Amino acid sequence: MTSPQSPAPEEFDVIVIGAGPTGENVADRTAAAGLRTVIVESELVGGECSYWACMPSKALLRPVAALADARAVAGSREAVGGGVLDAAAVLARRDSFASHWQDDGQVRWLRDTGIELARGHGRLAGERQVTVESEDGGERLLVARHAVAICTGSRPVLPRDVAGLADARPWTNREATGAPAVPRRLAVVGGGVVGVELATAWRALGSEVVLLVRGSALLPRTEPFAGELVADGLRDLGVDLRFGTEVTALERRAVPGADGPDGADPAEGPSEVTLTLGDGGRLTVDEVLYATGRAPRTADVGLEQVGLHPGGWLDVDDSCTVLGVDGAWLYAAGDVNHRALLTHQGKYQARITGAAIVARAQARPLDTERWGAHAASADSAGAPQVVFTQPEVAAVGLTLDAAERAGLRVKAIDHDLGAVAGASLYGDDYRGRARVVFDLDREVLVGATFVGPGVSELLHSATIAVVGEVPIDRLWHAVPAYPTISEVWLRLLEGCRG
Ligand SMILES: Cc1cc2nc3c(=O)[nH]c(=O)nc-3n(C[C@H](O)[C@H](O)[C@H](O)COP(=O)(O)OP(=O)(O)OC[C@H]3O[C@@H](n4cnc5c(N)ncnc54)[C@H](O)[C@@H]3O)c2cc1C
Numbered sequence: 001m002t003s004p005q006s007p008a009p010e011e012f013d014v015i016v017i018g019a020g021p022t023g024e025n026v027a028d029r030t031a032a033a034g035l036r037t038v039i040v041e042s043e044l045v046g047g048e049c050s051y052w053a054c055m056p057s058k059a060l061l062r063p064v065a066a067l068a069d070a071r072a073v074a075g076s077r078e079a080v081g082g083g084v085l086d087a088a089a090v091l092a093r094r095d096s097f098a099s100h101w102q103d104d105g106q107v108r109w110l111r112d113t114g115i116e117l118a119r120g121h122g123r124l125a126g127e128r129q130v131t132v133e134s135e136d137g138g139e140r141l142l143v144a145r146h147a148v149a150i151c152t153g154s155r156p157v158l159p160r161d162v163a164g165l166a167d168a169r170p171w172t173n174r175e176a177t178g179a180p181a182v183p184r185r186l187a188v189v190g191g192g193v194v195g196v197e198l199a200t201a202w203r204a205l206g207s208e209v210v211l212l213v214r215g216s217a218l219l220p221r222t223e224p225f226a227g228e229l230v231a232d233g234l235r236d237l238g239v240d241l242r243f244g245t246e247v248t249a250l251e252r253r254a255v256p257g258a259d260g261p262d263g264a265d266p267a268e269g270p271s272e273v274t275l276t277l278g279d280g281g282r283l284t285v286d287e288v289l290y291a292t293g294r295a296p297r298t299a300d301v302g303l304e305q306v307g308l309h310p311g312g313w314l315d316v317d318d319s320c321t322v323l324g325v326d327g328a329w330l331y332a333a334g335d336v337n338h339r340a341l342l343t344h345q346g347k348y349q350a351r352i353t354g355a356a357i358v359a360r361a362q363a364r365p366l367d368t369e370r371w372g373a374h375a376a377s378a379d380s381a382g383a384p385q386v387v388f389t390q391p392e393v394a395a396v397g398l399t400l401d402a403a404e405r406a407g408l409r410v411k412a413i414d415h416d417l418g419a420v421a422g423a424s425l426y427g428d429d430y431r432g433r434a435r436v437v438f439d440l441d442r443e444v445l446v447g448a449t450f451v452g453p454g455v456s457e458l459l460h461s462a463t464i465a466v467v468g469e470v471p472i473d474r475l476w477h478a479v480p481a482y483p484t485i486s487e488v489w490l491r492l493l494e495g496c497r498g
C-alpha cells in the first residue's frame with residue numbers, strides 16, 4: 001500500500017539488496033536468464049570482500065609469502081639477503097588491488113551485464129517490495145514480480161563489556177586492511193582467521209605485534225595441529241603471542257611530549273592506547289585491532305515488515321529461500337545466512353539462489369535433493385578455506401573432531417609434509433603436516449587439512465575428493481605428479497587402505 005506522497009513503484013523481476021560478491025552473482029544469474037534485475041547498494045559495488053577484506057588482506061599477505069619462499073631456498077635466500085619488505089610498495093599494491101576504494105570497474109560490469117544499480121540503503125517494505133533511500137534523502141520504491149534476495153553481508157562484532165573500547169577507536173577489518181601507514185606497535189585481539197592473517201601481515205610490514213587470544217589455541221575450528229603450526233610461524237615472525245588473555249579496559253591518550261597542546265583531544269594529535277589485561281598487566285600500543293567475529297547486517301533491512309526479527313542471521317533452506325516467510329519469494333545468500341562466511345561459498349550460494357529464482361519464475365520444480373541444482377549442499381559437506389598465514393592452512397570438509405561429533409565412524413591419517421620430496425624441493429627444512437579424515441563405512445574422504453608453505457593450491461584436489469565422494473579405490477588411481485607436494489596423497493591413501 002502506498003500513500004499519496006510515496007514514490008511511484010518501479011517494477012523489476014528480481015531485486016537484490018547488497019552488491020558484494022554474493023549479490024553480484026545472484027544478479028548475474030537472474031539477468032543471464034533474461035529476468036529484469038536491479039541491485040541495491042549503500043556503499044561500494046563489490047562489497048566488503050573487494051575493499052576491506054579478501055582482496056586487500058591477500059594483497060598485504062602475498063609479498064610476505066613471496067619473500068618467505070625466496071628465503072626458504074639456498075641460492076635465492078642469498079639473493080634477497082636479510083632485507084625486509086618495502087612497506088610503501090606493498091601498501092601501494094594493496095591500494096591498487098582495492099581499486100583505490102573506487103567502484104567504477106564493478107559498476108561498469110553491472111552495466112555491461114544488464115543489471116540496473118540503485119544506489120542507497122535498501123529495506124523491505126512488504127511482500128516483494130523494497131524501498132531505497134539515497135544519501136540525499138530521496139526514496140524509490142521497487143517492486144519485484146518474482147523475488148527479493150538479501151545479500152547484505154556481515155559487520156565486525158566488538159565486545160560490549162570492555163571499558164573504554166569505543167573511545168580507544170579500535171581498528172576493525174576496515175582499518176586493518178586499508179591503513180595508509182604501518183603502525184609502530186599493534187595489538188590484535190582474537191585468534192581467528194582475521195586475527196592470525198592480519199597479525200602476520202602487519203608484523204611482516206614492520207609493526208611490533210602482540211596477538212591476544214582469550215582461549216588456548218589459534219584457529220579453533222580447524223585441526224589442532226593447524227593452530228599449533230600457525231602459532232609457531234607467528235612466533236618465528238616475531239609476534240608476541242599470548243594465550244589465555246582477556247582485555248578488560250582500554251584508554252587512548254595523547255602521546256606524552258608529542259606536538260599538540262596539553263590536554264588536546266587525542267583524535268587531533270599523535271596518541272596511543274593502553275590495554276588493561278585480565279591479569280592486571282598493561283600494554284601500550286599505537287593501534288588495536290579487534291578481530292572478534294562477525295554479525296549479520298540485518299538490523300535495518302525491514303525484516304519486521306515480513307514478520308522476521310531484525311538483527312539476526314537469516315535462516316534459509318538449502319535453496320537459500322528464507323524460512324518463516326510465505327510464498328517462497330524471499331532469499332538470503334552469503335554471510336547474512338551464516339552458512340559459511342567465505343566469499344567463494346557466498347558466490348556458490350548465489351549461483352544456487354539464482355537458479356532457484358529462475359526455476360520458480362519459469363514455474364519449474366526445484367531440485368533440492370542433496371547435491372541437486374537448487375541445493376547448496378557443499379556449505380555443510382565441503383566448504384574449503386585457505387588461511388594465508390606462514391605457514392598456510394588449507395582445509396575442506398570435516399575435522400576429525402567434527403566428524404566424530406557428527407556420529408561418523410572415521411579414522412584420521414596424518415603425514416609429515418616435510419618428508420615429501422616435492423616439499424623438500426619447495427623449501428629447505430620444509431615444515432608441514434597433512435591429515436585426511438576417512439569415513440570407514442562409506443570408504444570416502446570427509447575432510448582434509450594441509451598446513452605448510454605453498455599448500456593452498458593443493459586444496460582443490462581434496463575438495464573434489466570430498467565433494468565428489470570419490471571412492472578410495474578410485475582415488476588410488478589419481479596419480480600425483482612427481483616431485484610435487486601433492487605426492488603426500490600417496491601416503492594418505494595408503495593410510496586409508498591400510
Ligand atoms: C579481513 C577479512 C578477510 C577475509 N578474507 C577472505 C578470504 O581470503 N577468502 C574468503 O573466501 N573470504 C574472506 N573473508 C570473508 C568475506 O569477506 C565474506 O565472506 C564476503 O565478503 C561475504 O560476501 P557477501 O556478498 O555475503 O557480503 P559483503 O561482501 O559484506 O557485501 C554485502 C554488501 O551489501 C551492502 N549492504 C548491506 N546492507 C545494505 C542495505 N541495507 N542496502 C544496500 N546495501 C547494503 C554492503 O554495503 C556490501 O557492499 C574475509 C573477511 C574479512 C573480514
Ligand SMILES: NC(=O)c1ccc[n+]([C@@H]2O[C@H](COP(=O)([O-])OP(=O)(O)OC[C@H]3O[C@@H](n4cnc5c(N)ncnc54)[C@H](O)[C@@H]3O)[C@@H](O)[C@H]2O)c1
Pocket residue numbers: 159189190191192193194195197212213214215220246247291292293294341342385386387388
Ligand atoms: N582466508 C579466509 O578465508 C578468511 C580470512 C578472514 C576472514 N574470513 C572469514 O571471516 C569470518 C570472520 O573472521 P574472524 O576472525 O573475525 O572471526 P572468527 O569467528 O573466525 O574468530 C574470532 C575469534 O575471536 C575470539 N573472540 C570473540 N570475542 C572475543 C573477545 N571479546 N575477546 C577475545 N577474543 C574474542 C573468538 O573466540 C574467535 O576465536 C570467519 O568466519 C572467516 O571464515 C576468512
